[in-house]
Amino acid sequence: MAKLLYERPLITPLNTGMTNKFGTRTEYRPMTHIDHVAVKDLLQEFGSPLFVFSERQIRNNYQSAKRAFETRYPKVQFAWSYKTNYLDAICNIFHQKGSWGEVVSGFEYKKALKNGVPGDKILFNGPDKTNEDLKMAIENNSPIHIDHLDELYRLTEMARELNKKPRVAIRVNMDTGIYPMWDRFGFNYENGQAWDAVNKILSNDVLDLIGLHCHIGTFMLAPSAYGIAASKMSELALSIKRQHGKVIEYIDMGGGFASKNTLKGAYLIGADTVPEISEFAEAITSAILNAGFDKDELPYLYLETGRALVDDAGFLLGSVISNKRLSDGRRATILDFGVNNLFTSFWYDHKVSPAQEFGMHTENSVLYGPLCMNIDVVRENVSLPPLNAGDQLVVHHVGAYNFTQSMQFITLRPAVVLIDMKDETHLVRVREDNDSVQRYEQVPEYLKPFKL
Amino acid sequence: MKVKKNVALSDSGFLFNPSSGESYSVNPIGQEIIKMLNEESSEEEIIATLLEKYNVERDTLEKDIRDFFGMLELYGVVKPEEA
Numbered sequence: 001m002a003k004l005l006y007e008r009p010l011i012t013p014l015n016t017g018m019t020n021k022f023g024t025r026t027e028y029r030p031m032t033h034i035d036h037v038a039v040k041d042l043l044q045e046f047g048s049p050l051f052v053f054s055e056r057q058i059r060n061n062y063q064s065a066k067r068a069f070e071t072r073y074p075k076v077q078f079a080w081s082y083k084t085n086y087l088d089a090i091c092n093i094f095h096q097k098g099s100w101g102e103v104v105s106g107f108e109y110k111k112a113l114k115n116g117v118p119g120d121k122i123l124f125n126g127p128d129k130t131n132e133d134l135k136m137a138i139e140n141n142s143p144i145h146i147d148h149l150d151e152l153y154r155l156t157e158m159a160r161e162l163n164k165k166p167r168v169a170i171r172v173n174m175d176t177g178i179y180p181m182w183d184r185f186g187f188n189y190e191n192g193q194a195w196d197a198v199n200k201i202l203s204n205d206v207l208d209l210i211g212l213h214c215h216i217g218t219f220m221l222a223p224s225a226y227g228i229a230a231s232k233m234s235e236l237a238l239s240i241k242r243q244h245g246k247v248i249e250y251i252d253m254g255g256g257f258a259s260k261n262t263l264k265g266a267y268l269i270g271a272d273t274v275p276e277i278s279e280f281a282e283a284i285t286s287a288i289l290n291a292g293f294d295k296d297e298l299p300y301l302y303l304e305t306g307r308a309l310v311d312d313a314g315f316l317l318g319s320v321i322s323n324k325r326l327s328d329g330r331r332a333t334i335l336d337f338g339v340n341n342l343f344t345s346f347w348y349d350h351k352v353s354p355a356q357e358f359g360m361h362t363e364n365s366v367l368y369g370p371l372c373m374n375i376d377v378v379r380e381n382v383s384l385p386p387l388n389a390g391d392q393l394v395v396h397h398v399g400a401y402n403f404t405q406s407m408q409f410i411t412l413r414p415a416v417v418l419i420d421m422k423d424e425t426h427l428v429r430v431r432e433d434n435d436s437v438q439r440y441e442q443v444p445e446y447l448k449p450f451k452l
Numbered sequence: 453m454k455v456k457k458n459v460a461l462s463d464s465g466f467l468f469n470p471s472s473g474e475s476y477s478v479n480p481i482g483q484e485i486i487k488m489l490n491e492e493s494s495e496e497e498i499i500a501t502l503l504e505k506y507n508v509e510r511d512t513l514e515k516d517i518r519d520f521f522g523m524l525e526l527y528g529v530v531k532p533e534e535a
Contacts, residue, residue: 006508009482009520011467011527014475325519329526361465361479386479388512 008386012363028362028385031353031394035419039317039355039392042417047431048392049318049337051403051416055093057313058399059421062097065309068278072285075300079123081255082108084306084400085314089418089428091115094309102304106133113140123252123302125171125213127151127185134158138166145169145213145252147186152197152207159206169211169252170197174232176225182217189232195239202244209246211302212237215254219263219307223275226253227283234291237299252302253284259311261348261397269351270397277308307400314399316342317355320391321370331365333387338369338376341414342398343405345378352378355392358385371410408437453521454531455489472528481506485520489530495521 032039035054043050062078069076079102080094086108091101092115101112104126112122119140127147129137134155137144139162146152146168159166171186172194187193201209216229230253237248257280262270288301318337326332339345352367362383369376378395387393406413413436416429460468465483467476478486481502488498495517502513524530 003507004505006506006513007479007481008516009485010477010479011482011520011523011529012477013527014477325522329523359479361477 007359007361008388010361010363010386012361028358028360028383029353030355030357031396032355032357034315034394036423037419037425039394042425043317043319043392045425046415046417046427049316049335049341049414051341051398051414051429052315052317053087053090053310053399053416053418053428054313054315055418055420058090058093058310059097061309061313062094062099065277065281065303065305066097068276068281069285069301069303072281073289073301075298077250077300077302079121079252079302079304081304081306082112083404084255085310086111086404087416087428088115089426090310106130106136109133109136109142120167123213123304125215125304131158134166135162138162138164141167143167143169143211145171145186145211146197147171149197149200152200156204156206165206165208167210168201168207169209169213169250170194170201171213171215172233172236173214174216174229176216176228176232178217178220178222178225182215185215186213189236194236198236198240198244202240202246209240210248211250211252211299212248213252213254213302215304216256218256219258220256220280221258221274223279223283226280227287229253230284230287231291234288234293234299238292241297247297248299250300250302251288252304255304255306255308257305257308259307259397259400261311261344261350264347264349266349277305310399311397312399314397314402316395316398316402318393318395320387320389320393322389323365323387326366331363332368333365333384334368334370335378335393336370337395337414338371338373338378340369340371340376340409340411341406342369342378342395342402344398344400344402348397349379349382350398351396352382352384353394353396354385354387355394361385373410408432412436453489453495453524454492455486455524455529456531459529461486467529469527469529474527476527476529482520485517486524486529 034052035056079100080091082103100121101117102123103109103112119142122142124137124142125145144166172189173183173186174189175181187197201207212233214229214233216225233251240246240248258274260270260274316337318335321334321336323333362385364381364383366380367378367382369378412432415431418426418428458470465478467478485498499513
């Protein structure tokens, strides 16, 4: 007789009066496949842990975001935010869909160029642009988004030296009714800094002011804040036209649209509370369309949306190393991935699903990573079926910022696999080995010999 | 190890401990173990029975049963072991 499937014996207290009227969520529904490819096969072929991206989901997300804006506004251009995920394969999916590049450093700029993005379609943001970076951007005719006065002066000087007229925008920060107010990027609108920067640029004929940029925050849950920002940006553009006779070609609303992740401490899950991208589109486009632009002077709308387009297309697969009982009776599960791969677990309660079938009984567990560090907590409390060593897990919504911020702390970075539209897998980044780290190190000769 | 006499366990795995007023949910294998404890089976007998029935390594089963016994003690479902 064939033996029955084993499940660890469990006794779980039944609690009443939970803080959430919907009760706690239980994650016993297994996720055995991603786009028809078995999680088990992926881990067997590429090793555990493993980042997996769904090309289908990325293309769908882009398509719906594009539709949301283009059905409301005639001139829309997306630029892929490199910092959100600069794996070349991921960037190229967006470029194939027509997205330009949005970069915040010389490193990202060179990456975009190498991927084949024409220089005039790379938007250069960020507070740290070196002279070398600026020179590269000027020569490639890229729109340079000026962050501070020092950069403005430096750029003016370089333009004179190179005898070129760089195309620039200024970054504007403002009060959009949210707390905390993001006022660290660019020039403030309310106190007149932005207007002052505009006057400085337009008072001499060295820089070509073609756009206005803002980035009002990250993981924004209030579309109305974008409406206020778009009104203020439009007002600034119209004032520039009135006082200087200069038509602003584009308004760049930056990024920051929330993804469907659940922030720690949130009462409801992200999927229930995060606004649809069409709500952001409605707020932004209505504000610009109602601002009073002449029909033929309507500015282009640039968007640098990152997180909302890629977060739910990324998964982190991994395995259970062990489970143990903590001193206070809580269950602890140790996984082979931790905060070194999952930086966003510091502020999200990531959804975690088992990758194999279980019964309906669950128990609360804390999920620890493999690092020998107290901070290495993937979930503080999650209700999961009784997992055994070797069982596999899927972490959802990890496509934004996790790979770019992952690091070789204690363990090496895992491989990254892309599942294409035909459900075929492609290795887009190989698993790192010791050489990936040590080839950059140098040991002085005198430190080489030792005897133990 | 003996289960307290007044502890009630239903067929659906609902366990009520009148001495603490707490109720618990027990999964099927957990129910089997409690029933065997009620029948005064020893730990070794329980392990042997389950090894026969389930697809599991002895090490894993032993570890899990010890852990389960620990939880039964913590929740006051079993009588404390006599010294």
